[in-house]
Amino acid sequence: MKKIFLSAVVALFASAAIAQQETQKAIYYAISFPNAAHHEAEIVMTIPQVPDGPLRLRMSRSSAGRYATHEFGKNIYNVKATDVEGNALQLTQLEGDLYEVANHPANVKISYTLFGNWTDGTYASIDPSHAHLNMPATFMWAVGQDKRPVKFEFNDLDKYGWKVATQLKHEGVNVYSAPNLQYMMDSPTELANYKITSWDVTNADGKKEKINVTIHSDDDQATVDNFGKMVQKLVLEEKAVYGEFPAYDYGEYTFLTDVYPTTSGDGMEHRNSTCIVDELDKVAGNENDLLGVFSHEYFHSWNVKRIRPKSLEPFNFEHANMSSELWFAEGFTQYYGEMLLTRSGFNTLDDYTQTLSGLINQILNTPGAARYPATQMSRYSVFADAGVSIDPNNNVNDFTTYYYYGGAIALALDLRLRSEFNLTLDDYMRQIWLARGKVMKPYTIPDLQNDLAKVTNNPKFAADFFKRYIYGTDKNNYEELLSKAGLILRKINPGKAWAGSLASNPGRGRAGQARAAGAEGLPILSSTIIGTPVYKAGLDVGDIILKADGQTISDPKSFSTVIAGKKPGDKITVNYKNRTGAHETTITLEESPYFEVVTYEKAGKQLSKEQEAFRNNWLQSKVK
Numbered sequence: 331m332k333k334i335f336l337s338a339v340v341a342l343f344a345s346a347a348i349a350q351q352e353t354q355k356a357i358y359y360a361i362s363f364p365n366a367a368h369h370e371a372e373i374v375m376t377i378p379q380v381p382d383g384p385l386r387l388r389m390s391r392s393s394a395g396r397y398a399t400h401e402f403g404k405n406i407y408n409v410k411a412t413d414v415e416g417n418a419l420q421l422t423q424l425e426g427d428l429y430e431v432a433n434h435p436a437n438v439k440i441s442y443t444l445f446g447n448w449t450d451g452t453y454a455s456i457d458p459s460h461a462h463l464n465m466p467a468t469f470m471w472a473v474g475q476d477k478r479p480v481k482f483e484f485n486d487l488d489k490y491g492w493k494v495a496t497q498l499k500h501e502g503v504n505v506y507s508a509p510n511l512q513y514m515m516d517s518p519t520e521l522a523n524y525k526i527t528s529w530d531v532t533n534a535d536g537k538k539e540k541i542n543v544t545i546h547s548d549d550d551q552a553t554v555d556n557f558g559k560m561v562q563k564l565v566l567e568e569k570a571v572y573g574e575f576p577a578y579d580y581g582e583y584t585f586l587t588d589v590y591p592t593t594s595g596d597g598m599e600h601r602n603s604t605c606i607v608d609e610l611d612k613v614a615g616n617e618n619d620l621l622g623v624f625s626h627e628y629f630h631s632w633n634v635k636r637i638r639p640k641s642l643e644p645f646n647f648e649h650a651n652m653s654s655e656l657w658f659a660e661g662f663t664q665y666y667g668e669m670l671l672t673r674s675g676f677n678t679l680d681d682y683t684q685t686l687s688g689l690i691n692q693i694l695n696t697p698g699a700a701r702y703p704a705t706q707m708s709r710y711s712v713f714a715d716a717g718v719s720i721d722p723n724n725n726v727n728d729f730t731t732y733y734y735y736g737g738a739i740a741l742a743l744d745l746r747l748r749s750e751f752n753l754t755l756d757d758y759m760r761q762i763w764l765a766r767g768k769v770m771k772p773y774t775i776p777d778l779q780n781d782l783a784k785v786t787n788n789p790k791f792a793a794d795f796f797k798r799y800i801y802g803t804d805k806n807n808y809e810e811l812l813s814k815a816g817l818i819l820r821k822i823n824p825g826k827a828w829a830g831s832l833a834s835n836p837g838r839g840r841a842g843q844a845r846a847a848g849a850e851g852l853p854i855l856s857s858t859i860i861g862t863p864v865y866k867a868g869l870d871v872g873d874i875i876l877k878a879d880g881q882t883i884s885d886p887k888s889f890s891t892v893i894a895g896k897k898p899g900d901k902i903t904v905n906y907k908n909r910t911g912a913h914e915t916t917i918t919l920e921e922s923p924y925f926e927v928v929t930y931e932k933a934g935k936q937l938s939k940e941q942e943a944f945r946n947n948w949l950q951s952k953v954k
Contacts, residue, residue, distance in 0.1 A: 355379055356479040356507065359469055361461075363486045369447040369456045375440040376414070377472055385434050386473040389427040390466035390647035393452045394516045395598045395634075398717030399650045400452060402467045403427025409442040429470075444468060449588055451518075451598025451605045452716060458490055460522035460546055462588060464598075464605065465515045466647055476511040484521055492521040495544040495586050497579070497602040512644055518598070518605045520586045522546040527558030531565070534574035540582045541565060545613060547589035553614045560617055560676070561585070561624055567674045568629055570952035571666065571756050572763050576631055578602045583631060585624065589613055597623040599630030621676055626667030633666075633759070634659045637767035640774050650712035655775060657704035657800070661736010662759075665689070665744070668737075672949050679949065683817065683927040686741065690808050690819065693738035695923050697860040698730030703803055704739060705775070708732045722871070724857045726831075739799055742806035746795075748948065749814050751786050756952070761785045775800065815948055816930040816941035821921065827896035828922035830862025832875070832886065851876045851907070852883045867917040869906065877905040878917075893919065 358376040365372075377385070389403035403426045411421040411429075414437045422430045431438060446454030446467065455462040461484075472478075484494055484504045496519035498506035508514035524546040530538050543558045569575050584603040589610050598605045604627035610616045639655035653659070668685045671677040677685075693699045698707060710729050713719075723729075744755035761781045766773045775796070783792035798804035809819040832854050851874040858865040869875070875883045878892045879902040892902065898921040905914050930937045 354478055356481045357472065357475065358481045358483070360483040360485060361463075361468075363456065363461060363490065366456050366458050366461070366486075366490065369445055371444045371446065371454075371456050371461065371468075373442055373444055373469065375470060377438045377440070377475075378436070380434055380436055380438050380472075381474075385431040385438060386424075387429045387431075387440055387470045388473060388648070389470055390515070391427060391649055392645070392647055392651055393464060393466040393598075394600065394645055395630075396452050397651050397653065397656070397711035397715040398713060400467070400716075400718065401426065402453075405445045405454070405467070406442045406470070407445070409440070412439045412441070413437065414439060440470060442470065449590075449593040450607050451596035455593075460492065460520060460524075460588070462607075463519045463521070465517060465519070469514070471511055471514075471647075479510065480508045480514045482506045482508075482519075484519075487521065490521075491523045493524060495520040495522070495524055495526075495542075495584060497582070497584055497600060499580050511647075513601070515645070515647060516600045518586055518600060518603065520544065520546060520588065520605075522588075524587075525549065525551050525554040527555045529558070529562055531569075531575060533577070537577075538581075539575060539578050542582060542584040543587065544584060545587040545589065547587070547612050549589075549613045553612075557613055557617050557620070560621060564621060564625055564670065564674050564676070565628060566953045567670050567951060568625070568632075568666075570954075571629075571670075572632055572760055576636055576767075578631075585628075587620075589616075589620070597627045599627050599634055601631070601635045604628060604630065618676055621671060622667065625670050625674075626663055629663045629666050629670070632763060632767055633663050636770060637762055638770070638772045640772035643772040652709050652712050654705040654708050655773070655778075656708035656711050656732040657736030657739060658778060659736075660733050661704070661738075662740040662755075664733040664737035665740035665755075666759075669949070673951050675951065679929060679945075680932070682949070683929060686812070686817070686927040687822075687925060689734055689738040689741055690927065691924050692730055692734035694805060694808070694925065696730040697727045698725075699735055699805075700803065701728075702730075704732065704735050704800055707735050722856065726857050727860045738808075739806075742799070742808065742811060743795070744948070745811040745814065746806070747786070748944065749811070750791075751788070753785060754948075758782060758785050812927060814941065815945040816937040817945075818928050818930065818933050818935070819925050820928065820933075822924045822926040823922045825898070825921065827893050827898055827900060827919040828863070829889075829893050829902075829917055829919055830859060830864040832858070832864060832869075832889065850874070850884070852885060852889055863917045863920050867904065867915045869904070869915065869917075873906045873908045873913075875904055875906045878902055 355378040360374045362372045389406060391399045393400060409429060411419040411431045413419060413435050419431050419434055424430050446456045449455035449462050452464055454464055454467040487504055496506060496517055498508055498517045501507050508517055524544045526542055526544045528540055528542045530540055532538055543561055545554050579602050585606060586603055587606045589608045589612060591609050591611050593607045593609050595609050596607045606623050606627060608620060639653050639659055641653040641655060642651055645651055672682045707730055714729060740755060747753040747755060761784060765781055779792050779796045783789040812819050853874045854869060854871050856871050858870050877883060878889055881892050883889050896919050898919055900919045902917050903914060904917055
């Protein structure tokens with residue numbers, strides 16, 4: 331009897347909590363642009379039904395799809411708190427991005443000025459041409475009230491001739507909504523006089539969805555419409571991998587595109603949209619360059635936004651979000667983003683061999699990939715993913731991007747599934763989609779291994795693959811795998827002398843100005859790479875090469891000219907200086923370890939029928 335009574339009480343309280351959540355009023359944001367010419371917006375946040383106790387408000391330190399921290403709090407000022415009648419409330423700044431109202435009525439208003447002048451997939455940008463709003467960089471939020479619905483009022487649209495492009499739900503006129511904080515933060519919004527092209531797609535269940543391409547650029551409508559047809563072809567090729575589209579919330583998916591020379595190139599995936607920014611002058615004439623970003627980001631609407639690592643669920647906006655799974659989330663997407671351009675007919679096979687060369691060199695010829703597994707390189711994202719710092723790092727020796735690391739693993743797995751199991755990576759992705767993404771069940775690495783075991787019906791293969799190539803640093807035999815498709819992996823400069831890279835990018839501040847003024851020699855401005863001849867000779871950042879083999883060195887070209895007259899095994903004497911004085915060392919030249927991928931045809935070899943069939947099954951269109 332006691333247990334029954336307690337159960338009844340629990341059920342009563344649960345019902346009351348649900349009812350309270352359903353009747354809770356939305357947090358309301360109104361954003362206006364009286365000073366857009368100077369990159370400012372005025373934001374008023376109205377919070378009804380504030381719970382008892384101190385009210386804390388903050389700006390985010392991370393952004394959906396970005397794994398490193400970003401200090402968005404630095405770009406808001408004039409922060410004030412009032413009641414709904416406008417009476418001032420005591421507001422205390424506890425940290426750079428955290429504020430508190432200790433005593434307050436039931437309804438509170440927070441107002442502030444936002445400065446935004448950086449157009450990319452993370453920050454905010456405001457000028458009379460547009461308001462490019464990534465939500466974590468734009469809106470404060472109430473701590474502990476993540477589940478509350480949110481509404482947005484975008485003002486001054488008529489004043490600037492702007493329209494609204496967003497995945498937020500349109501509630502009427504200039505008002506839009508999100509069901510909660512997570513969805514809000516995942517919903518970039520572009521206010522601009524953009525052009526749009528749209529089309530309907532039919533999903534596997536017969537339901538229609540709409541795909542929108544909005545483009546803020548100096549292009550005419552005909553260019554946008556033509557580009558939309560190219561994107562449409564790409565979208566269908568991506569759907570063919572999974573066999574169906576995701577069920578997009580509110581029945582639409584929107585590409586938010588901003589193309590202009592002063593923007594910062596970027597692509598950032600979201601649940602029902604993607605933010606694509608490019609510093610090209612316009613779309614016209616650059617369609618193929620843009621398609622690579624579209625291909626990668628749209629693939630994320632399956633892989634990352636629905637096939638989601640458990641380590642990123644839910645996303646935390648107060649600090650960096652670390653994940654060991656980015657080799658799959660970003661790396662497999664990198665592989666498909668490039669490969670699908672070939673299946674779609676936008677890239678030639680020779681174009682694709684250059685992409686393959688890049689992937690393979692990253693996994694076979696970088697110290698990071700040699701020393702660390704894909705899981706560890708994924709975790710480094712908290713520093714590498716557009717993380718902001720001013721001090722130099724040693725990334726050439728301690729990091730290989732999880733994009734290319736994972737992309738190379740995906741390439742190997744695809745070719746091995748085809749040659750060893752008569753399966754494809756598409757089959758594996760569909761298995762993961764059905765088991766994880768479609769039902770929104772976040773995955774772990776063991777889950778991915780189990781799915782590989784299931785699709786191959788070979789747990790031993792799956793365990794070995796993950797042990798050696800995901801958790802370990804073993805590398806697949808790319809030469810053997812590529813040969814099955816009539817592709818050759820060979821040294822890029824056999825028999826030619828090579829000293830290694832001497833990075834000489836422009837310096838910062840006074841050092842950069844000094845170099846521009848014509849200081850002597852060739853300065854090494856970042857770390858030399860472990861294992862290269864210049865590294866073995868003891869040369870590194872801070873050294874200035876004065877002479878090589880008796881020749882005066884003034885720039886990278888003069889150093890390369892000396893090397894070009896040599897062969898592997900030759901030794902050259904190098905005179906250099908640094909803060910400890912003048913020095914001399916000897917570089918023993920080697921053959922470059924870097925590879926290139928070429929077709930059998932280009933290498934003058936006969937392509938077999940088996941190789942041709944293998945290649946066609948891999949790289950030809952799957953759209954029926």
